[in-house]
Amino acid sequence: MSTKIVPEHLSGLLAEVSDWSTDPDELERVRTDRSGLIPDGIPDAVVRPASADEVVTVLRQASRAGIRVVTRGAGTGLSGGATATSGEIVLDVAGMNRILEIDADNATARVEPGVITADLDAAAAAHGLRYAPDPASAAISSIGGNIATNAGGLRCVKYGVTRDAVLALDVVLGDGRRLRTGRTTAKGVAGYDLTSLFVGSEGTLGVIVEATVKLSPLPVGSRTATALFDTVAEAAAAVGAVLRAGIRPSTLELLDHATLLAIDAAQGTALAQTGGAFLLVQTDGFGADHEMAQARTILRGAGARVEDAADDADAQRLLQVRRLALPSIERLGRVLIEDIAVPRTRLADAVTGIDDISRRTGVKIFTFAHAGDGNLHPIVLAAAGPADPIPAHVQDAVNEVFGLALRLGGTLTGEHGVGVLKRPWLADELGDTGLEVQRSLKTVFDPAGILNPGKAL
Known part of the structure; x- marks a missing residue:
């Protein structure tokens, strides 16, 4: 060895932990995330704590020594929030x-941050429950990362995003203090809602070492269908008609023609031959049949060609089509994975x-989009190599997309977070006072300013 x-x-800090590395190959691997952003330099070390107590030790030592710390989970982030460089440790x-626990009677689970999202969902299923947030990366992303970015997902239109599922957190602050937020009861308003503050904070306020999350009953049944339109604008308008009718599908996902072509090329399918836009609709629960029947009528009235899934296996195949959208596009070259959200009534204007x-x-x-809540993912082909600068005309197009989102009353990011990549535009959305207040909050939780510096704010 x-x-x-x-x-x-780092000698004092590393002497206090059981597992760490300064191997250049390992540091090269952990300096980036799925965003593709390659920072200059590599971190000084990677530390792998085995317990919350070790996290306390690391942050206490790092705070005293002024060592910057970037927390990393599965590394599936898409905004550069887990990137690390020289002068930092991972x-x-x-x-x-x-x-740690699944409490079936209270429909909750206690988990450590590294638990893979799909693994929690599977464990809950053994109790007739499920973890409702369902990001497309569920098979590879971790709960801690989902909480850090307030991840959404395919089922968010009906069941909400990660914030709606988090009841309580055990967090280590920047100076090593340990903080418990929230509660396990269904209700509670004692003190400020610090739990919600940590959800979406991208590792800048503290390190989550345990989370208590809500579980939901497995639905008694579900129905799945696809609707094919000539244009993506027609599909987006139809989404609004479905929601105005009071229907709440568990899944309402939209893919444009370019995305269908990319999936066909990567997976050997022929989706693009059947229409210019693909809408995936799933209803669940006791009213699944009735809701799907209503949705089917509305979609056909909007000009769609609607086909029902033949069985559960066919439904899973259709859901997999949506999950394959990003990997299929990534095969075409370097991409910028954007993530805007607009009011649902402006979805057609956005697309x-x-x-x-x-x-x-x-x-x-x-x-492609989580159309039911107005969250769009414009994936921009960068026309550049992995380490090359983004061409000016490509960056200009991205800037226009962000400007469009804000003009429509939307946001720069619905679920991926700000990270590094969206910081230049943050003031356009929050305003100077908003940024000042948020930066003041960070100093309360991270007095030495060591947690994920240069990210999110």
């Missing part, structure tokens, strides 16, 4: 991956506007 190299400025909590930006600029943009 090779001898570990101990950087002098706190890798992926190994803290135990499901039409993105299509116009693509045509005018000549920049290839693929759009």
Whole structure:
């Protein structure tokens, strides 16, 4: 076994933890996330705590020594929020991956941050329950990362996003203090809602070492259908008609023609031959049949060609089509994975506007969406190598997409977070006072400013 190299400025910290590395190959791997952003330099070390107590030790030592800390889970983030460079250490909590308790009677679970989302869902299923938030990355993303970005997912239109599922958190603050937020009761208003403050904070306020989350009953049944439209604008308008009718599908996902072509090329399917836009609809619960019947009537009235899934296996196949959208597009080259959200009533305006930006600029943009809550993912083909600068005309197109979202009353990010990639536009949404207040809050939880510096704010 090779001898570990101990950087002098980290000697005290590393002496207190059981698992760490300064191997260059390992540091190269953990310096980036799925965003593809490659920071200059590599971190000084990666530390893998085995317990909350070790996290306390690391942060206490790092705060005293002024060592910057980037917390990392599964590394599936899409905004550069887990990237790390020289002068920083990576706190890798992926190994803290135990499901500590599933309380079927109260429909809750206690988990460590490294638990993979799909693994929690599967464990809950054994009790007739499920973890409702369902990001497309569920098979590879971790609960801690989902909480850090307030991840959404395919079922968010009916069941909400990660914030709606988090009841309580055990967090280690920047100076090593341990804080318990929230409660396990269904109601409670004692003190400020610090739990919600940590959800979506991207590792800048503290390190989550345990979470208590809500579980939901497995639905008694579900119905799945696809609706094919000539244009994505027609599909977006039909989404609004379905929701105005009072129907609440568990899944309402939209893929444009460019995305269908990418999936066909990668997976050998022929989706793009059947229409210009693909809408995936799933209803569940006791009213699944009735809701689907109503949705089917509305969609056909809007000009769609509607087909029902033949059985559960066929339904899973259709859901997998949606999950394959991003991996299929990524095969075409480097992409910028954007994540805007608009009011549901402006969904059609957003998809039409993105299509116009693509045509005018000549920049290839693929759009798919959690259409039920107005969360769009414009995926921009960067026309650049992994480490090359983004061409100016591509960046200009991305800027136009962000501007479009804000003009429509929307947001720069619905679920991926700000990270590094969206910080230049944050003031446009929050305003100067909003940024000032949020930065003041950070100093309360992270007095030395060591947690994920340069991210989110």
